[in-house]
Amino acid sequence: MKNRSDAVGSLFLFLLGLGAIIGAIRLKVGSPTEPQPGFFPFLGGLSLVIFSTVIFIKGWVEQGQEKVAFGEIGRPALLLVVMIALVAVLDSVGYVIGTFIASVLILRILNAKSWRTLLLTSFCLSIGTYILFDKLLGIDLPVGFLVRLGL
Amino acid sequence: MDFLVNLIQGFSVALSPWNLVFAAVGAIIGTAIGVLPGLGPPATVALLLPVTYKMDPASAIIMLAGIFYGAMYGGSTTSILLNIPGEAASVVTCLDGYKMARNGRAGPALGISAIGSFIAGTVSVFGMSLVAPSLASFALKFGPPEYFSLVLLGLMMAVYLSEESIIKGLAMAAFGLLLGTVGIDPVHGATRFAFGISRLLDGFDFVVVAMGLFGISEVLINLEAPEIRDIFKTSLKGLLPTRDDWRRCWASVVRGSFLGFFIGVLPGGGAIISSFISYAVEKRVSKHPEQFGKGAIEGVAGPESANNAASTSSFIPLLTLGIPGNATIAMIFVALMIHGIRPGPLLLQEYPNLFWGVIASMYIGNIMLLALNLPLIGMWVRLLKVPYHYLAVVVVIICVIGAYSVKSAVFDVGTMVAFGVMGYLMRKGGFPPAPLILAMILGPILERSLQQSLISSGGDPSIFIQKPISAALLCVAAFLILTPIIKRLWRRKNVNESA
Numbered sequence: 001m002k003n004r005s006d007a008v009g010s011l012f013l014f015l016l017g018l019g020a021i022i023g024a025i026r027l028k029v030g031s032p033t034e035p036q037p038g039f040f041p042f043l044g045g046l047s048l049v050i051f052s053t054v055i056f057i058k059g060w061v062e063q064g065q066e067k068v069a070f071g072e073i074g075r076p077a078l079l080l081v082v083m084i085a086l087v088a089v090l091d092s093v094g095y096v097i098g099t100f101i102a103s104v105l106i107l108r109i110l111n112a113k114s115w116r117t118l119l120l121t122s123f124c125l126s127i128g129t130y131i132l133f134d135k136l137l138g139i140d141l142p143v144g145f146l147v148r149l150g151l
Numbered sequence: 152m153d154f155l156v157n158l159i160q161g162f163s164v165a166l167s168p169w170n171l172v173f174a175a176v177g178a179i180i181g182t183a184i185g186v187l188p189g190l191g192p193p194a195t196v197a198l199l200l201p202v203t204y205k206m207d208p209a210s211a212i213i214m215l216a217g218i219f220y221g222a223m224y225g226g227s228t229t230s231i232l233l234n235i236p237g238e239a240a241s242v243v244t245c246l247d248g249y250k251m252a253r254n255g256r257a258g259p260a261l262g263i264s265a266i267g268s269f270i271a272g273t274v275s276v277f278g279m280s281l282v283a284p285s286l287a288s289f290a291l292k293f294g295p296p297e298y299f300s301l302v303l304l305g306l307m308m309a310v311y312l313s314e315e316s317i318i319k320g321l322a323m324a325a326f327g328l329l330l331g332t333v334g335i336d337p338v339h340g341a342t343r344f345a346f347g348i349s350r351l352l353d354g355f356d357f358v359v360v361a362m363g364l365f366g367i368s369e370v371l372i373n374l375e376a377p378e379i380r381d382i383f384k385t386s387l388k389g390l391l392p393t394r395d396d397w398r399r400c401w402a403s404v405v406r407g408s409f410l411g412f413f414i415g416v417l418p419g420g421g422a423i424i425s426s427f428i429s430y431a432v433e434k435r436v437s438k439h440p441e442q443f444g445k446g447a448i449e450g451v452a453g454p455e456s457a458n459n460a461a462s463t464s465s466f467i468p469l470l471t472l473g474i475p476g477n478a479t480i481a482m483i484f485v486a487l488m489i490h491g492i493r494p495g496p497l498l499l500q501e502y503p504n505l506f507w508g509v510i511a512s513m514y515i516g517n518i519m520l521l522a523l524n525l526p527l528i529g530m531w532v533r534l535l536k537v538p539y540h541y542l543a544v545v546v547v548i549i550c551v552i553g554a555y556s557v558k559s560a561v562f563d564v565g566t567m568v569a570f571g572v573m574g575y576l577m578r579k580g581g582f583p584p585a586p587l588i589l590a591m592i593l594g595p596i597l598e599r600s601l602q603q604s605l606i607s608s609g610g611d612p613s614i615f616i617q618k619p620i621s622a623a624l625l626c627v628a629a630f631l632i633l634t635p636i637i638k639r640l641w642r643r644k645n646v647n648e649s650a
């Protein structure tokens with residue numbers, strides 16, 4: 001395979017399209033005169049299967065394609081870990097504490113040098129956005145265990 | 152005469168104190184994100200959608216529109232001073248703008264881009280006031296077959312204009328159509344692809360998907376590269392172009408304005424393509440094409456005027472036909488839907504205050520942007536010195552708030568992160584995200600019009616070519632997709648013959 005990213009991408013899309021076709025058949029496709037819930041997903045799945053096959057063949061046939069260059073992969077990966085952890089604890093620890101800890105970690109990962117600036121920035125961000133969005137704009141953000149303290 | 156009455160009505164909306172504030176806020180945020188590389192207009196509009204939930208619909212759209220055309224003004228600053236385009240539509244400005252800065256003429260380059268943008272924006276808003284009502288009344292005659300073909304054309308344009316390969320764009324559009332089918336089928340009431348997850352019964356929310364695809368993925372991409380911003384130190388005095396500059400580039404501004412307006416009107420057309428075409432036109436008509444790429448002021452004036460005119464006129468397909476032509480306009484489409492307003496030909500009749508208010512606000516916004524850009528250029532340059540990690544953490548936090556605010560559910564935050572990873576991988580593999588989000592939004596309209604057309608024709612698909620408007624639209628769509636393939640085959644044949 002000359003272009004590995006196209007191969008992986010097209011394979012993923014092919015499987016997705018195939019899954020959509022199977023799902024659409026289970027939902028019942030119907031006919032053009034009497035389209036059923038699976039009619040449109042069937043067409044979408046079929047299109048995806050065709051296009052992904054073409055991408056796969058093109059990737060196979062064409063030469064001189066460069067590999068996908070991932071730069072410094074560590075920083076995006078760590079950011080992702082922090083975000084997944086935030087999603088896991090957001091409801092229980094609440095928005096303010098959750099985003100404060102997440103901001104500290106993210107800024108640390110991104111090489112913010114001074115701890116004082118880092119803590120101050122994170123504090124201002126979590127409190128500031130909470131006041132702006134929850135209190136002023138009326139968007140209910142999770143309070144977490146602080147609700148037991150009547151906050 | 153109606154036009155003037157309507158416009159006066161629009162100004163009465165746009166000149167209300169709060170709407171003036173929102174137009175200014177939009178213009179400032181737009182300029183800032185245009186200046187800052189690494190955060191584009193679609194991501195910013197998606198990030199700010201939660202802010203608009205409790206706003207009056209007209210105020211919300213006035214602010215979001217300000218962000219869009221403000222970004223076009225701001226984008227030129229980084230192109231000229233850093234050789235880094237703040238947003239994609241300013242890529243071509245780097246070619247001559249940066250060279251002008253290197254030659255000690257950063258001031259006139261920034262000045263002409265701001266003044267050219269102002270003139271083009273104003274021309275485009277005027278054209279929009281004239282064209283939009285006629286187009287909306289024409290579109291009222293559209294039946295389901297015409298709508299199906301129009302939506303399909305809009306999608307094909309988005310695919311055609313996506314930077315990557317057409318086939319990958321088509322695959323992303325098909326993927327987007329499938330994502331749009333998740334949840335309860337609006338016609339039959341059947342649950343599709345929810346896999347027993349109750350949170351998916353309403354389908355994937357556009358805001359959540361857009362924040363992941365455009366916001367989180369952009370942060371992930373930017374974190375890969377080391378943070379180096381070498382701001383070129385030059386004098387920013389003398390921002391106004393000289394008499395000689397004006398003599399050289401006034402025609403470029405005029406050409407860019409009209410070219411941008413017409414390209415922006417096309418569904419799928421937009422600021423990026425118009426700036427490239429304008430540059431090519433300017434080089435072709437210039438008496439000194441050899442100066443292009445070495446600091447020709449026409450190479451800045453034309454594209455900057457064109458991208459601003461196009462960003463304004465790209466509201467026309469949205470407000471009159473209900474077709475979002477690019478990712479940012481798609482987010483504004485979502486904002487309208489959040490407020491219970493269905494964009495399309497009836498918008499002008501049902502919400503004249505919103506329609507004319509938004510148009511009038513664009514006149515005002517352009518004046519505000521001129522006032523913001525020239526005297527405050529020093530401030531925008533200082534903004535570039537803010538380290539990226541602060542911007543990254545703000546984007547992440549606002550994405551979390553935005554995703555959570557949709558249904559007050561952490562599930563949506565998780566979904567956003569998942570789409571962020573998907574967007575990151577898609578960009579790395581050269582799969583464009585814009586056709587996906589457009590297809591996801593347009594999918595339900597496409598499905599409804601397809602089913603209605605087929606039912607009315609007794610299952611005969613030839614209905615799409617029997618109706619003249621529908622047939623014409625389909626021909627254009629087919630032409631767009633087939634042209635690059637035919638060109639490629641033709642080129643290969645020629646290469647083989649010469650070998």
